Amino acid sequence: MIPLSRLKSRYMFRNINLTVVVPYFHLKRKGSFLYMHNTSFIIKSGNHNHDSIPKVMEVITDETGRFTTQLASGIYSLLFPDKGLSFKAFYEKISTESIHLLSRPESCFKTWWQSLEAILQVTDSSTHIRSIIKNICDTGFNPCMNYTGPKRS
Numbered sequence: 787m788i789p790l791s792r793l794k795s796r797y798m799f800r801n802i803n804l805t806v807v808v809p810y811f812h813l814k815r816k817g818s819f820l821y822m823h824n825t826s827f828i829i830k831s832g833n834h835n836h837d838s839i840p841k842v843m844e845v846i847t848d849e850t851g852r853f854t855t856q857l858a859s860g861i862y863s864l865l866f867p868d869k870g871l872s873f874k875a876f877y878e879k880i881s882t883e884s885i886h887l888l889s890r891p892e893s894c895f896k897t898w899w900q901s902l903e904a905i906l907q908v909t910d911s912s913t914h915i916r917s918i919i920k921n922i923c924d925t926g927f928n929p930c931m932n933y934t935g936p937k938r939s
Contacts (some may be wrong), residue, residue, distance in 0.1 A: 821850055821852075821918065822851045823849045823851050824848070825847045826867045827865060827866065827867065828842075828845075828864075828865050828867050829857070829863065829906070830862065830863045830870075833861050833905050835863060835865060836900075837872050859910055860908055861905060864905075866927065869899055883894065886935030887930075887932050887933060888931065888934055889930060890931070896932040903919050
């Protein structure tokens with residue numbers, strides 16, 4: 787993690803308010819969203835995920851799915867905390883099969899690990915960013931697991 791004191795001496799920071807939501811797919815509420823409350827995320831510099839890129843900070847959303855932080859102008863990645871692990875550690879943790887979950891090939895996990903939940907573009911005039919994160923039915927946010935259990939109602 788890059789010490790905030792080191793960054794502050796070199797960059798001008800902006801207060802950024804970020805709201806993170808997930809589309810809520812329920813027949814009676816089609817098109818509505820759920821706030822991702824009390825959820826941890828990490829922020830990395832740049833617009834891709836790689837072992838060599840250190841995390842800038844870790845944040846937790848409040849009960850309304852929001853967090854406020856200070857970031858210098860630039861491009862940042864918003865990721866689930868597990869994606870901050872090395873790919874090997876991520877794969878070992880996330881690919882565990884169970885009676886109703888089967889994993890896809892390792893290449894799927896590599897692609898998912900490299901993908902970002904959101905790209906945050908912070909400019910001198912940025913104050914609020916809204917991010918929508920796609921949820922995968924039956925497996926949460928993991929697109930590399932196949933649910934094989936009974937149909938859920």
